[in-house]
Amino acid sequence: xxxxxxxxxxxxxxxxxxxxxxxxxxxxxxxxxxxxxxxxxxxxxxxxxxxxxxxxxxxxxxxxxxxxxxxxxxxxxxxxxxxxxxxxxxxxxxxxxxxxxxxxxxxxxxxxxxxxxxxxxxxxxxxxxxxxxxxxxxxxxxxxxxxxxxxxxxxxxxxxxxxxxxxxxxxxxxxxxxxxxxxxxxxxxxxxxxxxxxxxxxxxxxxxxxxxxxxxxxxxxx
Numbered sequence: 001x002x003x004x005x006x007x008x009x010x011x012x013x014x015x016x017x018x019x020x021x022x023x024x025x026x027x028x029x030x031x032x033x034x035x036x037x038x039x040x041x042x043x044x045x046x047x048x049x050x051x052x053x054x055x056x057x058x059x060x061x062x063x064x065x066x067x068x069x070x071x072x073x074x075x076x077x078x079x080x081x082x083x084x085x086x087x088x089x090x091x092x093x094x095x096x097x098x099x100x101x102x103x104x105x106x107x108x109x110x111x112x113x114x115x116x117x118x119x120x121x122x123x124x125x126x127x128x129x130x131x132x133x134x135x136x137x138x139x140x141x142x143x144x145x146x147x148x149x150x151x152x153x154x155x156x157x158x159x160x161x162x163x164x165x166x167x168x169x170x171x172x173x174x175x176x177x178x179x180x181x182x183x184x185x186x187x188x189x190x191x192x193x194x195x196x197x198x199x200x201x202x203x204x205x206x207x208x209x210x211x212x213x214x215x216x217x218x219x220x221x222x
Contacts, residue, residue, distance in 0.1 A: 034128035060095035069116030088134035107143030136186035
């Protein structure tokens with residue numbers, strides 16, 4: 001299943017229909033366990049990005065391009081670093097929230113590599129982070145100011161909490177679940193089903209595909 005997103009000009013695909021080397025590491029529709037033991041269902045519908053040039057030229061908002069929220073390193077599966085690449089549709093909601101934040105602070109907001117979307121099989125994604133949903137961003141600098149002190153992170157965290165009551169900001173600290181060198185903002189485990197896409201499927205076939213692609217992946221189940 002594929003439809004065109006009129007606003008962005010990007011195809012929207014059902015990741016269950018993608019070739020196995022791509023679909024398996026994306027784990028579309030599977031349940032993933034968080035650090036707290038909660039389970040959430042991973043995204044199934046993705047934007048298809050055919051090249052890095054497309055990523056560079058696709059503006060999600062006035063101040064955020066698609067490339068900023070899909071930049072990953074070698075910790076990502078090799079099949080997901082090749083084009084076409086796939087980004088959950090909810091990344092548009094993340095960009096909209098970041099735009100509100102950016103307009104308030106009045107300065108450039110810099111997203112770290114691996115600080116936007118990363119797949120559930122990325123080496124940094126084992127705790128079931130909202131990054132796997134495309135709904136989290138790690139901000140390492142605002143304007144020319146790196147965020148590496150408690151005062152800086154706390155100051156901008158307060159802004160984010162005030163502007164984005166539906167979001168969550170990671171507290172400052174050095175332990176798991178905290179951050180000491182960036183500002184983490186996320187919208188939770190939101191997924192998006194664009195207009196023109198149907199979630200209707202043969203339930204037995206979908207369950208089989210989920211089971212096949214979730215087998216052997218720690219913290220993921222169909």
